[in-house]
Amino acid sequence: MYERNSVAELAEALKRELDRYSPGEKLPSSRALVERFRVSPVTVSRALATLAAEGLVTTRPGAGAFRTAPHAAPVRLGDTSWQQVALSAESAAEAIPRAVDATGVLTTLAEPPPGVIELSGGYLHPSLQPERALAAALGRAGRRPGAWGRPPIEGVTELRAWFAREIGGPAGTLAASDVLITAGGQSALTAALRALAPPGAPVLVESPTYPGMLAVARASGLRPVPVPADAHGVRTDLLAEAFRASGARVFVCQPLFQNPTGAVLADERRREVVRVAREAGAFVIEDDFARRLAHEDAPPLPPTLASDDPDGIVVHVCSLTKATSPSLRVGALAARGPVLERLRAIQVVDSFFVPRPLQEAALELVGSPAWPRHRRNTAAELRVRREALLTALRRELPAVTADFVPPGGFHLWARLPDGTDEDALAAAALRAGVAVASGRPSYPAESAAPHLRLSFASATGVAELAEGVGRLRTAFEDVAGR
Amino acid sequence: MYERNSVAELAEALKRELDRYSPGEKLPSSRALVERFRVSPVTVSRALATLAAEGLVTTRPGAGAFRTAPHAAPVRLGDTSWQQVALSAESAAEAIPRAVDATGVLTTLAEPPPGVIELSGGYLHPSLQPERALAAALGRAGRRPGAWGRPPIEGVTELRAWFAREIGGPAGTLAASDVLITAGGQSALTAALRALAPPGAPVLVESPTYPGMLAVARASGLRPVPVPADAHGVRTDLLAEAFRASGARVFVCQPLFQNPTGAVLADERRREVVRVAREAGAFVIEDDFARRLAHEDAPPLPPTLASDDPDGIVVHVCSLTKATSPSLRVGALAARGPVLERLRAIQVVDSFFVPRPLQEAALELVGSPAWPRHRRNTAAELRVRREALLTALRRELPAVTADFVPPGGFHLWARLPDGTDEDALAAAALRAGVAVASGRPSYPAESAAPHLRLSFASATGVAELAEGVGRLRTAFEDVAGR
Numbered sequence: 026m027y028e029r030n031s032v033a034e035l036a037e038a039l040k041r042e043l044d045r046y047s048p049g050e051k052l053p054s055s056r057a058l059v060e061r062f063r064v065s066p067v068t069v070s071r072a073l074a075t076l077a078a079e080g081l082v083t084t085r086p087g088a089g090a091f092r093t094a095p096h097a098a099p100v101r102l103g104d105t106s107w108q109q110v111a112l113s114a115e116s117a118a119e120a121i122p123r124a125v126d127a128t129g130v131l132t133t134l135a136e137p138p139p140g141v142i143e144l145s146g147g148y149l150h151p152s153l154q155p156e157r158a159l160a161a162a163l164g165r166a167g168r169r170p171g172a173w174g175r176p177p178i179e180g181v182t183e184l185r186a187w188f189a190r191e192i193g194g195p196a197g198t199l200a201a202s203d204v205l206i207t208a209g210g211q212s213a214l215t216a217a218l219r220a221l222a223p224p225g226a227p228v229l230v231e232s233p234t235y236p237g238m239l240a241v242a243r244a245s246g247l248r249p250v251p252v253p254a255d256a257h258g259v260r261t262d263l264l265a266e267a268f269r270a271s272g273a274r275v276f277v278c279q280p281l282f283q284n285p286t287g288a289v290l291a292d293e294r295r296r297e298v299v300r301v302a303r304e305a306g307a308f309v310i311e312d313d314f315a316r317r318l319a320h321e322d323a324p325p326l327p328p329t330l331a332s333d334d335p336d337g338i339v340v341h342v343c344s345l346t347k348a349t350s351p352s353l354r355v356g357a358l359a360a361r362g363p364v365l366e367r368l369r370a371i372q373v374v375d376s377f378f379v380p381r382p383l384q385e386a387a388l389e390l391v392g393s394p395a396w397p398r399h400r401r402n403t404a405a406e407l408r409v410r411r412e413a414l415l416t417a418l419r420r421e422l423p424a425v426t427a428d429f430v431p432p433g434g435f436h437l438w439a440r441l442p443d444g445t446d447e448d449a450l451a452a453a454a455l456r457a458g459v460a461v462a463s464g465r466p467s468y469p470a471e472s473a474a475p476h477l478r479l480s481f482a483s484a485t486g487v488a489e490l491a492e493g494v495g496r497l498r499t500a501f502e503d504v505a506g507r
Numbered sequence: 508m509y510e511r512n513s514v515a516e517l518a519e520a521l522k523r524e525l526d527r528y529s530p531g532e533k534l535p536s537s538r539a540l541v542e543r544f545r546v547s548p549v550t551v552s553r554a555l556a557t558l559a560a561e562g563l564v565t566t567r568p569g570a571g572a573f574r575t576a577p578h579a580a581p582v583r584l585g586d587t588s589w590q591q592v593a594l595s596a597e598s599a600a601e602a603i604p605r606a607v608d609a610t611g612v613l614t615t616l617a618e619p620p621p622g623v624i625e626l627s628g629g630y631l632h633p634s635l636q637p638e639r640a641l642a643a644a645l646g647r648a649g650r651r652p653g654a655w656g657r658p659p660i661e662g663v664t665e666l667r668a669w670f671a672r673e674i675g676g677p678a679g680t681l682a683a684s685d686v687l688i689t690a691g692g693q694s695a696l697t698a699a700l701r702a703l704a705p706p707g708a709p710v711l712v713e714s715p716t717y718p719g720m721l722a723v724a725r726a727s728g729l730r731p732v733p734v735p736a737d738a739h740g741v742r743t744d745l746l747a748e749a750f751r752a753s754g755a756r757v758f759v760c761q762p763l764f765q766n767p768t769g770a771v772l773a774d775e776r777r778r779e780v781v782r783v784a785r786e787a788g789a790f791v792i793e794d795d796f797a798r799r800l801a802h803e804d805a806p807p808l809p810p811t812l813a814s815d816d817p818d819g820i821v822v823h824v825c826s827l828t829k830a831t832s833p834s835l836r837v838g839a840l841a842a843r844g845p846v847l848e849r850l851r852a853i854q855v856v857d858s859f860f861v862p863r864p865l866q867e868a869a870l871e872l873v874g875s876p877a878w879p880r881h882r883r884n885t886a887a888e889l890r891v892r893r894e895a896l897l898t899a900l901r902r903e904l905p906a907v908t909a910d911f912v913p914p915g916g917f918h919l920w921a922r923l924p925d926g927t928d929e930d931a932l933a934a935a936a937l938r939a940g941v942a943v944a945s946g947r948p949s950y951p952a953e954s955a956a957p958h959l960r961l962s963f964a965s966a967t968g969v970a971e972l973a974e975g976v977g978r979l980r981t982a983f984e985d986v987a988g989r
Binding site for chain 2: 178351353
């Protein structure tokens with residue numbers, strides 16, 4: 026609202042001044058525009074993007090913005106207003122929303138504008154990514170004969186076997202044939218939800234939960250139904266009634282280092298989840314995205330739900346991406362019984378298969394000496410960063426406290442004082458130069474209590490974490506003042 | 508039916524004999540089993556897969572089949588029968604089918620069993636793929652700093668710009684900002700269909716058309732409605748009535764080297780398609796998958812529909828994959844207006860983004876001297892192979908004729924004598940050692956006339972094409988004899 030007016034105003038001002046620049050000439054730097062117009066870096070970025078979309082300006086990452094040269098003719102603008110009608114056309118089942126809300130996903134995916142500290146990211150900072158090992162793995166993989174050919178539809182067999190061992194554990198209860206390779210965790214979640222629930226169906230979810238999963242569910246025409254969760258994971262005492270009341274046949278569960286709370290599902294609740302689902306004739310989607318993100322001081326990890334599931338209640342989802350690098354989009358689905366065929370069919374039909382070089386690079390990486398070194402380094406670093414963020418909060422912003430200290434994952438689920446507007450605070454934080462995630466998109470329905478989800482993985486290091494908290498305090502005082 | 512009994516019988520026979528082999532010991536080779544049991548290679552392959560699924564046998568590609576060693580405990584078989592009920596649960600809108608039929612897709616994706624000649628493949632034979640150039644491109648891409656980081660959500664800017672020039676043509680009517688990078692053409696089609704049509708909605712399609720698109724549409728709960736096509740593409744005289752009668756707001760069109768017929772949409776019909784869609788308030792999905800598959804003797808290619816579309820009627824889909832290699836899953840969506848935002852949101856929510864190293868490798872490849880060389884080589888080779896297949900058909904199997912000679916793409920759409928059972932012929936062909944695609948899955952409804960879709964791209968060369976036609980003749984005589 027206020028933000029969007031600034032963007033439109035700045036875009037107008039820049040448009041009026043464009044004549045001062047020859048075609049192809051460089052416009053003032055982002056920093057100069059911030060100073061001159063007294064707006065935030067993100068406003069400048071968005072205003073330039075507006076002009077770029079109209080073909081008036083060309084932005085080149087790292088180089089700056091330029092008045093568009095004449096040979097690159099501006100796009101002929103026709104009249105696309107008719108599309109709004111077409112895209113809003115009544116759906117066959119009225120319960121199905123037509124808009125696709127990608128906000129919750131974009132928050133963690135998109136890089137913030139330059140100069141903005143990133144406490145919102147869902148990925149390891151590049152300095153923590155095993156870049157050299159990945160480059161080497163990809164080089165070796167790319168040179169193999171047949172490296173670019175078709176992999177088997179279900180994935181390279183060795184990689185399926187590796188995931189089967191990882192997911193099934195030492196008891197070896199999962200076979201390679203129970204595993205499908207996917208293009209990362211999000212693709213696996215998408216396939217699982219679409220396989221298990223028809224459009225219009227309810228699906229039980231933890232509340233709060235991972236906003237990206239809510240976005241997928243809604244985009245697929247599903248209706249997320251919240252089941253409250255606490256420090257020990259989902260409230261299994263409420264689960265049976267939730268199945269009964271909603272008629273849902275799917276529950277999406279994150280038993281380990283839940284996003285956003287970081288909770289680990291208590292032992293007795295683990296058994297309950299599977300038992301209650303079985304009685305309801307339902308599936309449990311086990312989203313095990315954070316298994317490789319344990320901190321150095323985490324207690325021994327519980328096994329996966331999928332490792333003890335002979336009746337095929339559990340559809341397991343996991344991925345290598347968060348533990349390595351955003352572009353290593355290699356994940357897995359594991360399931361038993363007829364549902365595996367349904368999953369395979371959906372995956373095949375939607376996107377065929379995962380490029381062979383990526384699969385081979387993943388195999389090379391996890392089979393190299395660099396892998397255990399990287400795992401240990403990640404575990405140690407995440408612990409250091411977690412503590413640095415907690416310390417900075419206690420020191421600078423004691424009104425904002427973590428519900429509890431997570432022993433794994435990237436996030437702190439930070440409770441705000443009652444009555445705080447989470448979205449307004451996140452917007453103010455962005456203007457103050459730090460990107461944080463409002464807790465609101467994590468709830469399928471209304472927020473139980475205002476939170477921020479703070480990531481400690483994507484900042485450059487502990488100094489930036491502290492600086493980020495300082496900027497957050499500025500924003501907090503700003504919002505509290507009103 | 509007959510085939511499946513053979514598989515089950517062989518699986519039983521092998522199971523009974525398993526005790527002859529120590530755990531971990533190698534079973535007889537595929538060839539030996541074919542000889543001994545007098546069944547086809549595909550029967551052996553499937554029977555072994557059945558035993559592998561039960562954990563009794565472990566297959567290692569290239570090495571053979573082995574009795575499962577004891578430490579790899581057979582998967583504990585629980586009772587997954589309950590899943591059938593859960594997966595069949597009534598959908599909210601009864602018109603939406605629940606099963607996902609991947610048959611049409613798997614035919615072109617899966618490698619046939621060893622010894623079977625592949626006239627069904629949707630990819631270039633490895634000898635035609637630019638493997639060295641790809642390996643070099645990937646190596647260079649992987650070594651760049653930040654190669655494994657997050658690309659911009661919409662794709663690497665340079666790659667978007669490259670596609671914009673390719674799709675928009677020399678007039679430069681498409682900007683990089685109108686383009687989204689996707690994980691190949693199938694992902695782009697999936698996003699386009701899901702963006703434009705709600706579950707339960709009708710979507711107009713050419714008849715016949717690409718079975719993989721029908722599979723995506725059905726899996727997304729859409730209802731394909733056929734519009735007949737002939738040697739000059741879709742029958743535009745029937746298009747307006749089809750929109751009216753069905754209420755569809757999407758038409759999926761392949762204007763260039765249509766799959767399966769190879770037809771090129773006649774000039775006057777190109778304008779008609781867009782005009783009729785505009786009057787119906789509908790979108791046209793332009794599936795331009797074959798643009799880079801023109802044969803050496805093709806006439807000059809028409810521009811894309813998207814290159815002259817100021818009102819944003821057209822959503823353009825294309826990909827580098829078929830012209831290069833199955834694992835270079837890099838494609839693009841191009842559109843103008845509010846629909847672009849809808850496409851972006853769906854793509855982001857479903858699968859985030861395309862791994863950066865793949866995008867950079869694609870850029871390196873199309874910017875290298877190897878690229879034009881590869882294009883010329885592909886055009887020449889495809890022409891040679893097309894002619895070899897036509898010649899072999901005329902000589903060995905004159906009862907089967909191509910409807911017309913396509914100037915691009917991978918397929919011949921071969922007409923069978925009236926009354927031929929296309930599926931039975933394809934099954935007989937497989938038993939005879941050649942994989943072909945029945946024409947039936949190409950039709951949204953019933954076959955207009957029996958056809959086979961024969962690919963000349965995936966065989967090893969002209970000799971194998973001729974041998975394949977010989978085996979097809981055997982199967983044809985077999986089926987005709989009954």
